[in-house]
Amino acid sequence: MTNKNIINLYSKKETKENAIEFNKFFSGLEHQAKKQAFSEKKCFICGREARFCNSHSLPRFVLKHIAQSGMVANSMCMAENTILAAETGINNTGTFHLICADCDSREFADYENPDNYNDKPTQIMLSQIAQKSYLKEIYKQTKNIELHNLVYQIYNSKIGNLQELAFLDKADYIKQYLYAKNTKEPYFLVYYKCLPYTVPMASQTRVALISGFNGEIINNVYDLNPNALLEDLHICVFPMKAKSIIMMFVRNGQKRLRPFYRDFLKMPEDQQLQVLTYIILSYSEEVFFSKPLIGQISDLSKLGHICGQTSMFNGYKDDAKARLRELAQEYNLSNAKNIPNLLSTVYSVKND
Ligand SMILES: [Zn+2]
DSSP: OOHHHHHHHHOOOOSHHHHHHHHHHHHHHHHHHHHHHTSSOBOTTTOOBOOOOOEESSOHHHHGGGOBTTEEEEGGGGSTTOOSOSEEEGGGSSEEOOSOHHHHHHHTTTTTOGGGGSSOOOHHHHHHHHHHHHHHHHHHHHHHHHHHHHHHHHHSSOOTTHHHHHHHHHHHHHHHHHHHHHOSSOEEEEEEEEESSBOSEEEEEEEOOOBOTTSOBSOOTTOOOTTOOOOOEEEEEEEETTEEEEEEEEETTOOTTHHHHHHHHHSOHHHHHHHHHHHHHHHOSOEEEOHHHHHHOSOHHHHHHHHGGGGGOOOOOTTHHHHHHHHHHHTOGGGGGGSOOTTSGGGOBOOO
16 A cells, blocks of 8 residues: 555545645655654664664665656656655655664665676575565555554544555565565576666566456455465566666465466567566556656656556455456556557667
8 A cells, every 4th residue: 555545545636726735634644654653763674773774675776877866756757636746866765764774784785786787686686675675565564554543543434444454464574574584595586687778767666466468367465364475576677877677586486476477478578578667557656767758758648547556456345356356457467568668778768
């Protein structure tokens, strides 16, 4: 559950003025939720009491290659009537506050070193990427649990079962984080490409695919059984100097994603990149763009609609089966053919 989802659910947004007013109110609420959720300043990794550092879930050296005057755009730049900031400085982009500076510099050193991308990533790097992605999710859900508490106190009513979902999600992410940290050969690298140009978007994300290329269901996101772990797909799009690293990996031993990536691997490269663009935009908010790219896209509202898909996926229990079938169509990966391939050389960033 993302800020955008929460805003869409709680806000009536009849007019732009209402939306701006609500956004101000929501920012205050979010600030309060953060304060309450992290009043005990204990590093999630080492358990010591310490100042949380400004951790990047997408390395700063990656963001740097798409930044213009230190700024990058986020998916809000594609939304109509946006009420959230559509661009941020790279120091505040994709960041979270859950661990201490010692742990942040020690635990992720391999994957956050640009010199380690001359070849395929090691298991240690994949493990570090996954750990960082899950820490970001744990941070978000910890904050969201408090946010739902505050909303409940103010409105005296709950919307769907969002808080229950936030608790379940957080528990899942902790399990996944521990798996990444404590398993010797945790991941299988499904896809690796080193493109000879700098792509205009950057992402480090984990997604639970709802459906594949024929609309078949992969993950039942409405299954609230705490033992039903979703099968995550990890995706990295790392623009660098005159090249870009594109990777996908999954947990070793996972089976539900196999038909998806077997189909994917058979596709020509341009189609693969288009599918990756679609998955990242439709499932994740952990994606950032170079600002000039936004001016280059002719049908921005279509992409805005794709980005809006994440908000359709909310926490209502009723009619879960019918809703899942609907979602499977909305997220059908064959929809990828209708959007521009933002990872193609046409949109590449010129940097020296
Ligand atoms: Zn620590």
